[in-house]
Amino acid sequence: MADLMNNDVFLAFSTYATIVVLKMMFMSPLTGYFRITRKAFSNWEDTAMGKKNPEDRKKMLQTNPDVERVRRCHQNDLENIIPFVVIGLLYAFTGPDLSTALLHFRVFVGSRFIHTVSYVLALPQPSRGLSWVVGMITTFSMAYRVLTTALLL
Amino acid sequence: MADLMNNDVFLAFSTYATIVVLKMMFMSPLTGYFRITRKAFSNWEDTAMGKKNPEDRKKMLQTNPDVERVRRCHQNDLENIIPFVVIGLLYAFTGPDLSTALLHFRVFVGSRFIHTVSYVLALPQPSRGLSWVVGMITTFSMAYRVLTTALLL
Amino acid sequence: MADLMNNDVFLAFSTYATIVVLKMMFMSPLTGYFRITRKAFSNWEDTAMGKKNPEDRKKMLQTNPDVERVRRCHQNDLENIIPFVVIGLLYAFTGPDLSTALLHFRVFVGSRFIHTVSYVLALPQPSRGLSWVVGMITTFSMAYRVLTTALLL
Numbered sequence: 001m002a003d004l005m006n007n008d009v010f011l012a013f014s015t016y017a018t019i020v021v022l023k024m025m026f027m028s029p030l031t032g033y034f035r036i037t038r039k040a041f042s043n044w045e046d047t048a049m050g051k052k053n054p055e056d057r058k059k060m061l062q063t064n065p066d067v068e069r070v071r072r073c074h075q076n077d078l079e080n081i082i083p084f085v086v087i088g089l090l091y092a093f094t095g096p097d098l099s100t101a102l103l104h105f106r107v108f109v110g111s112r113f114i115h116t117v118s119y120v121l122a123l124p125q126p127s128r129g130l131s132w133v134v135g136m137i138t139t140f141s142m143a144y145r146v147l148t149t150a151l152l153l
Numbered sequence: 154m155a156d157l158m159n160n161d162v163f164l165a166f167s168t169y170a171t172i173v174v175l176k177m178m179f180m181s182p183l184t185g186y187f188r189i190t191r192k193a194f195s196n197w198e199d200t201a202m203g204k205k206n207p208e209d210r211k212k213m214l215q216t217n218p219d220v221e222r223v224r225r226c227h228q229n230d231l232e233n234i235i236p237f238v239v240i241g242l243l244y245a246f247t248g249p250d251l252s253t254a255l256l257h258f259r260v261f262v263g264s265r266f267i268h269t270v271s272y273v274l275a276l277p278q279p280s281r282g283l284s285w286v287v288g289m290i291t292t293f294s295m296a297y298r299v300l301t302t303a304l305l306l
Numbered sequence: 307m308a309d310l311m312n313n314d315v316f317l318a319f320s321t322y323a324t325i326v327v328l329k330m331m332f333m334s335p336l337t338g339y340f341r342i343t344r345k346a347f348s349n350w351e352d353t354a355m356g357k358k359n360p361e362d363r364k365k366m367l368q369t370n371p372d373v374e375r376v377r378r379c380h381q382n383d384l385e386n387i388i389p390f391v392v393i394g395l396l397y398a399f400t401g402p403d404l405s406t407a408l409l410h411f412r413v414f415v416g417s418r419f420i421h422t423v424s425y426v427l428a429l430p431q432p433s434r435g436l437s438w439v440v441g442m443i444t445t446f447s448m449a450y451r452v453l454t455t456a457l458l459l
Contacts, residue, residue: 004246005247005248011305014246014303015304015305015306018243018296018299022236022296024236025232025233025236025289025292027232028285028289043272045275045278048277072349078231079331079333079334080334082235082384082388085239086323086324086327087324087327090323090324093311093316093320095311122351124351124354125352128351136331140328143327147321147325149311150311150317150320151317151321152317152321153318153321158399158401158455158456161458163399164456165458167396167399168453168456168458170396171393171396171449171452174449175446175449178386181385181438196375196378198431199431227385231384238392
């Protein structure tokens, strides 16, 4: 283990992977915030806050555009950040230069923060689309190094 | 590799990560069980069991509250268990005390089992909400150690 | 780190995990392809391609069966490929025979390619169901080795 914590690329990966996963986790309380302020829930047992009669509670079992938007953003995080974490970990083990690795990690994490802001605020395209593409290309670039360095089929 | 298998914190992480990922995977057959018993499918090709005429099959392309509930529980697992696995692995590499690490792993895995039972059985709140919060706090606590031990930005 | 890159099982895991994660990532552009060709979007800001009047744009905020099918396939990938990656990594650390490990990795990755083709082309069951079960069993088999080799509760 000790050697991993002495490896700068692994330390950098730890740092950026943790930051971007925390960002992804932040989507959960954000969804909760929109569910409560928009009174839009999926589960009957979630509508019991305050003393509500059944009719009022039934109305809270609805979908809301703001809630759905945050949920799509969260889903997009799952679809993109998890591949980054998996391929980034394997990439760190291929022994890249620290500066090259940092470039990959910083560009990816930056692109995902831009993606989240673009999505949640519904900024005009192509802000969201471009940030998504930049993140994909960064992950592909790391995957290319993994497959050319560590191939055993 | 050998040193990893001699590291107790890593062994504990392996054990608890595997258990909680198996729990997450269990949601798939559970969804299948509800789809079959509630006759509620998403795909036309899934409605062909038994000799059915097209009219009967079309009726099986429906959503069902029990199926949707299990699917939401599965989605919540993806959103919470995957961050635990990623941050827990990095946390194990920071060399925490075994007892502290075990506390984190046990609390998280326990909280997710309670969460699943609360969700699938639709127990009154705050059982599900509290178990979700406990899991989040556990993961944040590990992330805090990763970022304070292994920071390289 | 160096010892990891000299470990054949870890190299094989790197290769197959990267391939199957890239396959999962491919579902995103495939979804985009169906969204554009079927003119079916979720976000208002995505409907601005070309000069559209608001009425035409509103019609593009619709669900489409082909888009939903690809999205379900992507979701199934998240639910199955991520457990494989987590448990497969821990499995690689348990020091299995290379030939046994390769068998697991190849069967899993093959099963997921068959699953994707079956899902996207809507092939008759049980092609999709069987390929899903084979992938699950492969992951269970690796989880069994992890829990019997590295148990620390």
